[in-house]
Amino acid sequence: MRIEEILYTQGFGTRRVCAGLVQQGFVTVSGSPIEDPGADVETEGLRFTVQGAEWEYHEKAYLMLHKPAGTECSQKPSTYPSIYTLLPSPLRLRPNKGAVQGVQAIGRLDQDTTGLLLLTDDGQFIHRMGSPKHHVPKVYEVTTKHPIDDSQVARLLAGVVLDDDPKPVRAAACELAGPLHLSLTLTEGKYHQVKRMLAAVGNRVEALHRSRIGMLALPDDLPPGQWRWLRPEEVEALRNARGSHLVVTVAR
Numbered sequence: 001m002r003i004e005e006i007l008y009t010q011g012f013g014t015r016r017v018c019a020g021l022v023q024q025g026f027v028t029v030s031g032s033p034i035e036d037p038g039a040d041v042e043t044e045g046l047r048f049t050v051q052g053a054e055w056e057y058h059e060k061a062y063l064m065l066h067k068p069a070g071t072e073c074s075q076k077p078s079t080y081p082s083i084y085t086l087l088p089s090p091l092r093l094r095p096n097k098g099a100v101q102g103v104q105a106i107g108r109l110d111q112d113t114t115g116l117l118l119l120t121d122d123g124q125f126i127h128r129m130g131s132p133k134h135h136v137p138k139v140y141e142v143t144t145k146h147p148i149d150d151s152q153v154a155r156l157l158a159g160v161v162l163d164d165d166p167k168p169v170r171a172a173a174c175e176l177a178g179p180l181h182l183s184l185t186l187t188e189g190k191y192h193q194v195k196r197m198l199a200a201v202g203n204r205v206e207a208l209h210r211s212r213i214g215m216l217a218l219p220d221d222l223p224p225g226q227w228r229w230l231r232p233e234e235v236e237a238l239r240n241a242r243g244s245h246l247v248v249t250v251a252r
């Protein structure tokens with residue numbers, strides 16, 4: 001692929017802008033400016049710089065973000081800054097045939113929820129991860145207002161009815177991590193689900209953090225507000241993630 005086409009696919013602007021960046025010598029590959037803009041450049045493992053900023057070529061973008069509190073997952077937030085402002089502009093401007101531009105969050109977390117959020121520009125992947133058929137398990141670390149008792153844990157595992165649906169929703173796993181701390185695994189993602197489930201058993205969520213999606217844990221070395229590319233094997237593991245093998249556990 002020609003370098004200006006590469007820049008275009010990676011979200012560096014219109015084709016005209018990308019051609020301009022190359023012509024003006026703002027792009028380097030392997031540390032050297034582009035000598036022949038018409039040359040075919042190998043995209044596999046390609047690293048380049050645009051105006052001094054380093055970039056890796058990714059045919060499709062798959063990334064994780066450590067969502068900080070006080071951010072909204074919407075592109076058009078109402079009160080708090082959007083999580084999309086935490087990403088570099090090429091990730092927000094990647095062209096996408098017939099679909100919305102740039103990467104999109106896979107599901108949403110509430111404004112005050114922290115933790116692991118995945119984003120991609122692969123529509124099929126978003127569909128697969130959100131499909132009820134796949135039941136990808138998500139683990140939430142919950143801090144409650146009142147001490148959690150065994151009957152509350154039992155009810156979360158047995159299933160509680162939320163106000164908008166007569167069908168009960170249940171935790172796939174529930175582990176007590178202290179009197180006010182609970183690790184809750186869900187395989188579906190209804191609106192405010194954790195908060196509503198805890199309210200349904202007579203408790204209240206004080207803080208909520210998503211620590212895991214499928215086999216992927218939020219790494220300790222990714223601080224709030226930071227993002228990183230997913231590795232190919234992580235994307236593959238998520239593609240194959242299913243909740244059906246989950247074992248229900250209650251432990252103190």
Ligand code: URA
Binds near residue numbers: 108110191192193
């Ligand atoms: N459940 C909630 O109540 N809030 C979230 O952000 C995620 C799951």
